Amino acid sequence: MIAYVIRRLIQSFVVLLIVLLVTFTLPYLEPGGILAPAYIVLGTHANKVTVAQWGVQHGMNHPFFIRFWSYLTQVFLHFDLGHSFKQNMSVWQIIALYIPRTVWLALTSLLLTIFIAIPLGLVQASRRNTTFDYAATGTAFVLYAMPSFLLCILMLQTFSFGILHLPAQPPSGVAPWAMFTDPLPFVLPVACLTLLGVAGISRFMRGTVLEVLVQDYIRTAKAKGCSKRQVLFRHAFRNALGPIVTILGLSLPALFGGALIIESVFNYSGLGIQTVNAAQLLDIPTVLGITLLVSILTLMGNLLADIALGIVNPRVRVEAR
Amino acid sequence: MSTSPEFTQIVNKDKSDNFITPLWRQRFNIFLNNKLAVASVLFLFSMIVACFLVPLLYHTNQTDQNLALSSPWNQAPSAHHWLGTDSNGFDVLGRIFFGGEYSLTLGILAGFITIIFGTIYGMIAGFFGGIVDTVLMRILDALLSIPYIFLLITMVTLFTRSTVFLILIIGLTGWWGNARIIRGDAMLIRKLEYSQASSAMGASRLHIIFRHVYPNSISNIVTVATFSVADAILYLSALGFLGLGIQPPQTDWGTMLQNGASQITNGYWWEVYPLAFFFVLVVVSINYIGDALRDVFEVRLLER
Numbered sequence: 112m113i114a115y116v117i118r119r120l121i122q123s124f125v126v127l128l129i130v131l132l133v134t135f136t137l138p139y140l141e142p143g144g145i146l147a148p149a150y151i152v153l154g155t156h157a158n159k160v161t162v163a164q165w166g167v168q169h170g171m172n173h174p175f176f177i178r179f180w181s182y183l184t185q186v187f188l189h190f191d192l193g194h195s196f197k198q199n200m201s202v203w204q205i206i207a208l209y210i211p212r213t214v215w216l217a218l219t220s221l222l223l224t225i226f227i228a229i230p231l232g233l234v235q236a237s238r239r240n241t242t243f244d245y246a247a248t249g250t251a252f253v254l255y256a257m258p259s260f261l262l263c264i265l266m267l268q269t270f271s272f273g274i275l276h277l278p279a280q281p282p283s284g285v286a287p288w289a290m291f292t293d294p295l296p297f298v299l300p301v302a303c304l305t306l307l308g309v310a311g312i313s314r315f316m317r318g319t320v321l322e323v324l325v326q327d328y329i330r331t332a333k334a335k336g337c338s339k340r341q342v343l344f345r346h347a348f349r350n351a352l353g354p355i356v357t358i359l360g361l362s363l364p365a366l367f368g369g370a371l372i373i374e375s376v377f378n379y380s381g382l383g384i385q386t387v388n389a390a391q392l393l394d395i396p397t398v399l400g401i402t403l404l405v406s407i408l409t410l411m412g413n414l415l416a417d418i419a420l421g422i423v424n425p426r427v428r429v430e431a432r
Numbered sequence: 433m434s435t436s437p438e439f440t441q442i443v444n445k446d447k448s449d450n451f452i453t454p455l456w457r458q459r460f461n462i463f464l465n466n467k468l469a470v471a472s473v474l475f476l477f478s479m480i481v482a483c484f485l486v487p488l489l490y491h492t493n494q495t496d497q498n499l500a501l502s503s504p505w506n507q508a509p510s511a512h513h514w515l516g517t518d519s520n521g522f523d524v525l526g527r528i529f530f531g532g533e534y535s536l537t538l539g540i541l542a543g544f545i546t547i548i549f550g551t552i553y554g555m556i557a558g559f560f561g562g563i564v565d566t567v568l569m570r571i572l573d574a575l576l577s578i579p580y581i582f583l584l585i586t587m588v589t590l591f592t593r594s595t596v597f598l599i600l601i602i603g604l605t606g607w608w609g610n611a612r613i614i615r616g617d618a619m620l621i622r623k624l625e626y627s628q629a630s631s632a633m634g635a636s637r638l639h640i641i642f643r644h645v646y647p648n649s650i651s652n653i654v655t656v657a658t659f660s661v662a663d664a665i666l667y668l669s670a671l672g673f674l675g676l677g678i679q680p681p682q683t684d685w686g687t688m689l690q691n692g693a694s695q696i697t698n699g700y701w702w703e704v705y706p707l708a709f710f711f712v713l714v715v716v717s718i719n720y721i722g723d724a725l726r727d728v729f730e731v732r733l734l735e736r
Contacts, residue, residue, distance in 0.1 A: 122570070129574030141590045256715035258666050258686065260673045261708055264693045272697060364579035371581055375674060376693075386582060387674050390589040398589050402582040409577045 211287035224308030232316020360416025469724030472717035492526030543661030545603025550610025558618025651729030658722035
């Protein structure tokens with residue numbers, strides 16, 4: 112098990128290096144190149160000599176790999192994600208406040224998704240082709256095809272301006288854990304993100320369980336006289352768990368992407384809104400810094416999912432070489 | 433091969449001269465039997481045609497930025513404006529098709545670019561295996577761990593937001609998931625007996641790729657392409673919704689929905705619901721066609 116964890120750790124580290132290389136290289140591709148920020152600081156009509164001097168001051172005249180190395184030490188040793196020239200603040204300063212809010216939103220929805228989608232998929236598979244199954248599959252299909260912001264608009268219209276009159280906007284100047292002390296304003300954003308997750312995961316769970324149910328060991332279980340409940344929970348459920356943990360790990364980027372949209376619709380001040388704001392300001396270091404941070408969160412989530420998979424399924428530890 | 437006439441007649445249900453129905457014909461029949469899938473194709477086709485044809489027949493001004501000064505805005509549906517007007521005075525019905533032109537064209541083009549790149553990358557990784565596969569897959573892992581919408585936002589911040597660029601950017605970055613699926617296929621087919629046999633008979637790698645691996649993974653490629661188009665349309669609309677999409681005077685469905693969303697609290701339902709209906713129906717039908725295509729290529733459903 113330890114060997115497996117170490118192997119996965121090394122793999123994740125390599126992947127992280129590639130992500131860093133991507134976020135580091137992107138500004139080079141910008142029309143103005145890496146000297147583009149100089150024109151923000153010095154003004155659009157700054158002359159070439161001043162711009163070149165500014166570049167030298169900020170070490171932009173060094174070769175690519177030297178700069179990449181100092182970028183790596185910055186990120187790893189000082190947790191420095193760069194400097195926003197547009198807002199004249201360090202990127203970390205801009206986003207530190209909002210990380211907990213986004214993470215709480217995403218985590219709560221992920222947990223709810225797991226607790227709703229897995230049982231739902233299991234029930235759908237065991238009652239295949241009943242009215243309930245058709246209704247759930249159809250709903251998931253439509254939700255899956257709907258842009259996430261449209262779902263938010265419809266939910267807002269129905270549950271905030273229509274019935275129930277839930278608050279349409281969570282307060283912004285409160286502690287990140289306000290979600291748990293005063294949950295009412297957070298119901299709609301969390302519900303939207305959860306619904307999006309459930310639409311994808313329950314569909315996958317149903318498919319996986321259906322595939323498991325035709326395996327030989329299920330027939331054996333039935334033949335030796337297991338009750339329907341035992342077959343479903345002890346045999347089918349456990350074997351479907353592996354693929355589900357993997358897909359949960361892989362769905363993390365979609366989770367954060369969904370959170371971004373939901374934050375913009377509900378004006379929930381988190382990393383997503385910061386990204387969109389920075390993008391509208393053309394503030395590239397901030398956008399890249401947040402993208403990097405969210406990627407790191409995703410990688411950590413994937414790593415956890417893989418370790419969890421190694422625990423629930425011993426075969427993985429041996430196979431994944 | 434000589435077979436008794438009775439046997440031929442039993443096997444061959446539609447009385448052609450061949451021994452069995454050609455493969456593509458069988459597959460086409462399976463698709464035709466799926467009524468909902470046929471309806472989806474018809475709907476999608478008519479929607480695409482409508483997006484290009486309706487603006488020619490139903491004349492509305494969709495480009496004048498100062499229209500709201502001369503034309504009534506936020507007006508309820510009437511005989512003059514069938515689905516009312518939006519907050520800029522644009523006719524909503526006309527605008528649905530005007531924006532649809534961009535949404536659908538961009539989605540389809542971007543989707544096709546993703547499938548080309550995904551196929552090439554996946555084939556190389558899956559077919560060569562070993563160290564090539566490891567390196568290519570680790571790169572994919574890294575790219576896939578960057579949440580896609582964040583990456584898109586980064587791209588449109590770094591570069592321009594022109595129509596061509598939006599197609600290219602979704603096309604050039606959207607293929608990572610596809611590559612993974614096709615790589616799995618290529619890996620599987622490379623190890624199957626017919627590929628092994630071909631290789632034993634001295635076929636070149638290129639021959640095996642083009643003669644065996646590619647034709648046998650076409651089913652997945654076609655299915656994945658369908659879903660890619662749907663994804664591209666959705667991502668494009670998300671960008672539009674965030675105000676980072678196509679620039680005026682052009683528009684797309686995402687931008688329109690964002691406009692409508694800010695008006696809907698005032699009760700101007702016609703600015704969101706009709707478009708939302710068309711939008712969801714388009715994506716649902718694309719996804720349904722994808723599902724149906726997957727069934728078509730299921731070997732189990734073919735007559736043998």
